Amino acid sequence: MAEQSNSNTLGLLLRQLLKERSLSMRKFSELTGIDTATISRIINDKRKATPQHLEKFADCLEVPLINLFEAAGYPIEQKQEDSDSDDIHTSVDAIQALLKSSNVYDNEFSVSNVEQKLESYGLYAQTEEGKNTILKDFDEKIKSVGSIGPFINQLKELYGKFTSGKGTLFELTLIGSTLLYFIIPVDVIPDYLFPIGYLDDAIAVQLTTKALLNRIT
Template sequence: MEIGTFIKEKRKAKSLTLRELANSINLSHSYLSQIENGQRKASPELLEKLSKVLDVEYMHLLEEAGYIRLQEYDESYIEFLNIEEFRKMEFPDIEEYLKSNQVYFSKKKLNKAHRELILKVMHALTDELEKNYPSAEEIEKLYRNIKDSTEVINNRN
């Protein structure tokens, strides 16, 4: 299920109008409508606000939105990763990969000229897109929440 549909269903289950929910989290109703209709992506910060109003676990909303994959985390995994490794795995930036030496496409290694050309094309294609990459603070918060959640789950077992 798309995150926007999920939010809409939870909002309706709580008998909230679009305006009421938007007002409760200091967001315009039109922006929230765009999220519910899949035209915008909800940031982790916004999902945290929504989790409180909709009585949904924050981590569950992050998973529904595609920010994290909770079922894949276990204590050894999260202990192994430092925050930078976590960022690269959960929020990969194609530009970082294209700047490295070991980049393949269709099982063929791309040389520097190919990688630079691809970067130019990607920049041209994405110039008009909204910048929505999570901030360092948002990534660290996600990392800490996952680490804390993993510890709680493992302590229950």
């Protein structure tokens, strides 16, 4: 199975995904903001996709970024982890490869850095100032990102839960910390390093979603 997956080119994978989602190349271009000619060259293996291209493709098609990295031929070191943490660690692998290839961020990225930041924002989320920051700035930050997909949709769901006030103090604090992580631009990977600056925000959302699900189960 692994050999078959690795033999697939990015072009073949994109063709398959577009067909499954009934997306034309023109519509795909509109959703990703990448011109049709560039997408056509990538699909026809006449141009190598950049990490930035892959990040936009993954967000639009709602597929794991690491799958596109592998199909595009970027080296990814797979880690064997337990099933509960597979998604996060494969995402981290993809982020590490993306940061390395982008040459705009020199620090080592880790989940523990995101967790530490979330913990500090959790304390802030319990204050009136923190709550007001979320209520006042969330919609504006969503507009500035100008993106759709599971990452943004999950954030909107968390925002809805936070504003409703339904949940335990722990749950609302956890959700508030994630919303502040997204809103405040200075986090583990600064947001101004667009588009890679929001990759750690996606990890933060993933961590919080898993924590909330674990409490339910």
